[in-house]
Amino acid sequence: MSASPSGPGTSRTRSWWGWGYTDAHPDDAECVALGALLPGTLARPLPVPRVADLKIGRPGVTLPAALAHLVTTDPDARAAHAMGKAYRDVIRALRGRPGRIPDLVARPTDDREVADLLDWAGGQGVAVIPFGGGSSVVGGVEYRGDTHRAVLSLDLTSTDQVLEVDTVSRSARIRAGALGPVLEAQLRPHGLTLRHFPQSFEFSTLGGWLATRAGGHYATGRTHIDDFVQSLRVVTPAGAGTSWRLPASGAGPSPDRLFLGSEGALGVITEAWMRLQERPRHKASASAAFADFGQALEAVRAIARSDLSPANCRLLDPGEALLSGASHHGSSVLVLGFESATAPVDGRLASALELARAHGGRGGRPAAAGDAPADTAVSAWRSAFLRMPYLRDGLARMGAVVETFETAATWDRVPALIDAVRTEVGSAAFKATGNPATVNCRLTHVYPDGAAPYFTVAVAGRPGDEVRIWDDIKAAASDVLHRHRATITHHHAVGRDHRPGYDLQRPDPFALALRAAKDALDPHRILNPGVLID
Amino acid sequence: MSASPSGPGTSRTRSWWGWGYTDAHPDDAECVALGALLPGTLARPLPVPRVADLKIGRPGVTLPAALAHLVTTDPDARAAHAMGKAYRDVIRALRGRPGRIPDLVARPTDDREVADLLDWAGGQGVAVIPFGGGSSVVGGVEYRGDTHRAVLSLDLTSTDQVLEVDTVSRSARIRAGALGPVLEAQLRPHGLTLRHFPQSFEFSTLGGWLATRAGGHYATGRTHIDDFVQSLRVVTPAGAGTSWRLPASGAGPSPDRLFLGSEGALGVITEAWMRLQERPRHKASASAAFADFGQALEAVRAIARSDLSPANCRLLDPGEALLSGASHHGSSVLVLGFESATAPVDGRLASALELARAHGGRGGRPAAAGDAPADTAVSAWRSAFLRMPYLRDGLARMGAVVETFETAATWDRVPALIDAVRTEVGSAAFKATGNPATVNCRLTHVYPDGAAPYFTVAVAGRPGDEVRIWDDIKAAASDVLHRHRATITHHHAVGRDHRPGYDLQRPDPFALALRAAKDALDPHRILNPGVLID
Structure with a gap:
């Protein structure tokens, strides 16, 4: 039953139908x-x-x-x-x-x-x-x-080797089929890390991250895998090519950026030179609770505009906080984490907590420096985060319909967007099932100019009708995102489920160019048909 | 004789043939x-x-x-x-x-x-x-x-208005024809700035920066204009389109990234929503001198890998330092500057100077905080930087041949690249003229994984033969860059002068896609013919 390779040194069995092991x-x-x-x-x-x-x-x-x-x-x-x-x-x-x-x-x-x-x-x-x-x-x-x-x-998972490591330029040539733990295990002896830790880290590959523009570990600054690419190698039906390894370039439109996010529709990414980090030696984390979600949003916006650059800056609404055990008091909870390879981060954490308190945040006891967060809310959230997809499958076995989706919008639109999703997607779920639905929200990534809210919708389904119900909920969600000009996906990709929303969002001239590129690179239209382009 | 518009509130006359006023x-x-x-x-x-x-x-x-x-x-x-x-x-x-x-x-x-x-x-x-x-x-x-x-x-310079400012999301919708001073003057009342200050700031437009992927003010981190784009509006012969204003997205390949760097060959960028900064209130700068250029490179690499993020981190080799008045002692000079809107930067400057000293840097007296750098080397370099293109034209009038070009490469290649350019381009210039040539180098932008060296070649020409000599020097430079896998341009664009080098660098699958996109968007092949694509 083990269809996909397991992590390094493990004999655990991957599920063919559900998440993970x-x-x-x-x-x-x-x-x-x-x-x-x-x-x-x-x-x-x-x-x-x-x-x-x-x-x-x-x-x-x-x-x-x-x-x-x-x-x-x-x-x-x-x-x-x-x-x-x-x-x-x-x-x-x-x-x-x-x-x-x-x-x-x-x-x-x-x-x-x-x-x-x-x-x-x-x-x-x-x-x-x-x-x-x-x-x-x-x-x-x-x-x-x-x-x-x-x-x-x-x-592609047979191609999982780190082929070269350049410690002078802190980068490595990695084959696309390497799962997260597989590539990190090969980088560790060099004291380096890619530090790209999506929720799917154990079960997704470098090539998958690149093809879908995955969002990773950092809650602020550079979070998408795109920014860590020095060079890509792509094999297409019309031939293969490798971009030069460069720290930056201004030579024409970025060749890599056309294939980043191409979701297998233009070619197969087979390897990449990736920018690496030194392993962080200084860590500090803490949480702050907010009675008012709107004030919590303002606190996060202030932190995102500062120079503080938290590695983790995740705001959980009361429902998310309750489910993850981060708070049982109906509060919103902000989970903050700082990391550095070079300097202590306690000062930055203290400054961020100060900004949180200035917007009504309470608590905010900094955890002791070290790998394990001492703050209970931080710790509870981290465990829940990795367990969440397994719980979703458990709910599915109980006939529940669960949809998770994420987006991003500029700050001026964020509060109304979150309100609208709660109301409209919640009522679509109720309408489709006759059962009360929960809609929870957290911010997974924040930027000086906006944020990426992540939503979880859960409702009891009607036996045998779950797919239609899910489709209804997805359609309602896509509609709200479209009306609020929030992207159809910040880091989950388009795939087939997001195609209608993506087609509405994509500017016409780019659609023309993308179709033309598809015709040129995949003349027989064999690559991942239906993804991005018909 | 005033063909192009002048800066705001100025009646100075632009030169039709030479740089600036x-x-x-x-x-x-x-x-x-x-x-x-x-x-x-x-x-x-x-x-x-x-x-x-x-x-x-x-x-x-x-x-x-x-x-x-x-x-x-x-x-x-x-x-x-x-x-x-x-x-x-x-x-x-x-x-x-x-x-x-x-x-x-x-x-x-x-x-x-x-x-x-x-x-x-x-x-x-x-x-x-x-x-x-x-x-x-x-x-x-x-x-x-x-x-x-x-x-x-x-x-496009008649379209130079800032149309909207969103202070919540710290961004603005700006028309493409706005020259640097024109758009900054409109942002100033809002306490905001684009903070994109290329050497050509007074004489170049937002649209030009976007179409050429200009490098700007920051010496580290995000320097290319690309990273500050929320949304683009593009008018093509096949229709117009606007990408959504987003802080980030993972929905397919980035539509904006195809037009960033397209140099007018795919469409006309007519406006953009740009991410802005608050105006910096804290500044500090200093310089350090190095007897050995190789050690200076190591100092810069250490600073680039740190979390310190200097706004300015320009390393001048002895020839550059001499010309700009930053040093008369045959030293290489590292010019460091830090800026922040939120917190004092003296600590970061001190840490950077410590790294410089650890690699043999001398001096490094921090300047007093404030707008004007007190450090003589810093001050001399800044004045020379803005005057440099005017001096080039003065040399041209004296029959000199002057070529400036820039590139970027990963750190493992940087030292040999700089040596090779000095030797080979210098000897090509000598061969073409019979006169001794000077080849100077500075690093304009640095990254954790590499650096962007900028070269100035000057040699007395042979009257009437300057263009051919310049072409010979350019060909020699392109050849060295190609052999060292250094990009044909980090921030000057490809244009017509860099086409041969660009064609060699561009991966074949991307070339196919770009040609297809050109056919789709510009079917009559009228847009900037000869740029990027034949």
């Missing part, structure tokens, strides 16, 4: 306890789905002998590559109706093999879905449609 | 003094060229009545829009052989007029050269070729 999944009793939080959910959890129960047909195509060793037709592997890990994917697996199962799963080990597979697929009209860790929550790694003869999932 | 040009006596610095230059300066001496023909085309009011055929205006302000342009004017004089100069006042002019030009096969401040030093604003029926210079 199977041994971390909530058991039936925990599922029932989770269900009790949402009125109207099932009495007993849905059973864990089994690949053996799926109808997996024979592959619709066979490879020539020279390429046959690169692919598998094993049903477990094919099932594990059918979808990403959105709620929509999880519930479809639980209901025994997963997305289109790919005919083949290929695991190329170098660029030549990637190019050969693309050549073959182009000639045969076979769709190719680039696949990293498979953690997409936006329908980014499945095939929807029927215009291709067969579907090949191109799993 | 005519009243700031070196007079004949100063030219002679400059010439004395370079063995082999002329005894007397070349005369200041006059438009009246040029053969300016009648325009090869006329506009329909509805558009006629937007254009002028005035010879002064046409001469002033024939070229940018590279040495190559200045010497061609001095020798009475300027680039192709445009048939028409248009000054549209809104997007509708820009679109109408593009429509008309597309139908007529008239080349359109977008023109901001005209300060290009890479042949970015002239027509070279003969495949178009006529040439229209599209001067």
Whole structure:
């Protein structure tokens, strides 16, 4: 059942249908306890789905002998590559109706093999879905449609080596299939780190981060993976190319920026030179509680405009704070963290807490310096953060519908946007189910000119109708974001689930240029069909 | 003779052939003094060229009545829009052989007029050269070729208003034709600033900065104008579009990044929402001298890797330090400056000076806080920096050949790159002229993973042969950069002068995509022909 590679030195088993490792999944009793939080959910959890129960047909195509060793037709592997890990994917697996199962799963080990597979697929009209860790929550790694003869999932995780480390320029050449822990383990002996820690860190790859413009560890400043790219290597059906390794350049439009965020639709990113950091030696964190969410927003805005640059600056609304155990008093909670490789950060933390207090923040006891946060709220939030996707799957087994989505907007729009999402998406969820919905919000990333709110919607579904309900909620969410001119995604990517919102947002001249680029680079239209461009 | 608009509240006259204001040009006596610095230059300066001496023909085309009011055929205006302000342009004017004089100069006042002019030009096969401040030093604003029926210079400087200021999100919507001082004057009442101060600040526009990915004020961190863009509005022959105003987004490849650096070849940038800063209230600066340039590089690398983020961190080699008056002792000089709107910066300056001393830096007396640097080296360098282009034109009048070029490379390549440029470009200049050449270097921008060296080459030319000599020097420089995998430009753009180097550097898949985008957006191939794409 282990379809994707596990982390380094682990023999834990990845779930083919749900988040992460199977041994971390909530058991039936925990599922029932989770269900009790949402009125109207099932009495007993849905059973864990089994690949053996799926109808997996024979592959619709066979490879020539020279390429046959690169692919598998094993049903477990094919099932594990059918979808990403959105709620929509999880519930479809639980209901025994997963997305289109790919005919083949290929695991190329170098660029030549990637190019050969693309050549073959182009000639045969076979769709190719680039696949990293498979953690997409936006329908980014499945095939929807029927215009291709067969579907090949191109799993890059066999290409997971750090190939070169340049300690003078603090950078490394890393192959795209490296999962977070895999690449960090190879950088650690050099005293360096990429320090890109999305929630999916264990289950997503460098190539996936690059192709989706992932947001990472930092709550302020440079958070998107884009900013850490020195150079990209891309293999397209029309040929391969590598940009020069540069700290910066003004030579024409950035070649890398066209492929960053291209979600496998223009080419396959096979390696990158990445900017690294020294490992932080100084850390400090603390939290502050706010009775008023609006005041908390103002505190965060003040901190974002300062020179203080917290590594973590996450504002949890009362619902988020309650769920994560950061507060049981109906307060909003601001979780602050500072890190540095070179200098103590206590002064910066103290200044940030001062700004929080100036806007009505209470508490704010700085934690002792060190790796483990002493502040209870900080600690509770960190544990909950990594456990959250597992709990979502537990709720799904109880028949709940859970949607998480994120966005970004300039500060002038943020308060009204958050209010509108709460009201309108909450009432869409109620309308679709007849059950009361919870809508929680946190800010995951903040900027001097705006913020990235992240929303979690949970509501008891109607058995068997969960996908339609989820689609309704997603449509309502996209509509609110569009009316408030908030981006359809800050760091989850567009995939197939966000296409309608993305098409509305994308300026026409860029749409023309992108379509033209697609025609030039992928003339047979085999790469991740339906993503970004029809 | 005043062809381009002057700064706000000034009646100074812009030079049609040389840098900046005519009243700031070196007079004949100063030219002679400059010439004395370079063995082999002329005894007397070349005369200041006059438009009246040029053969300016009648325009090869006329506009329909509805558009006629937007254009002028005035010879002064046409001469002033024939070229940018590279040495190559200045010497061609001095020798009475300027680039192709445009048939028409248009000054549209809104997007509708820009679109109408593009429509008309597309139908007529008239080349359109977008023109901001005209300060290009890479042949970015002239027509070279003969495949178009006529040439229209599209001067955007009538569109110079700050249209909206959002103090909550600290950003402003600014029209592309605003020169640096024009937009700063409109932002000042709001206590805000764009803080983008390239050397050409007085004579270049927001649109020009965006179209060329200009590097600005900051020596570290975010220096390119790219990073300060919330949203762009672009008018192309295939239609107009505006990206959403966002602090960040992960929705597909960045639409703005395709037009940033597109140098007028894909569309005309007509306005942008820009991220602003509060005006700095705390400043401190100092300099440190180094006997050894290699050690100075190590000091700069250490500072660039720290969290200190100096606003200014410019390393001058002995020749640069001597020329600017920053040192007369054969030392390299590091000029450091710190700024903040929120907190005193003396601590950061002290830490940076400590790093400099740890690598053999001497001196380093911090200047008193305040606007004016007390440190003599800092002060001397700042004055020389702004005067430098005027002095170049003075040298040109003495028959010298002067080439300035800049690049960026990762730290592992920087020392060998600088050595190679000194040796190889110096010997190319000698070979082309028989005269000894000086090659000076400074670092203008530094990054944790690399640096941007800037070179000045000066040599006495052979009368009448200056353009060929300059071309030889440029070819030698491009060759060294290419072999050392250093970008053909960090912040001067590609234009026509850097095309060969750019073509070698650009990855093939991106070249395919860019050509396809050009075909889609500019089907009649009228926009800045020859720039980026043939």
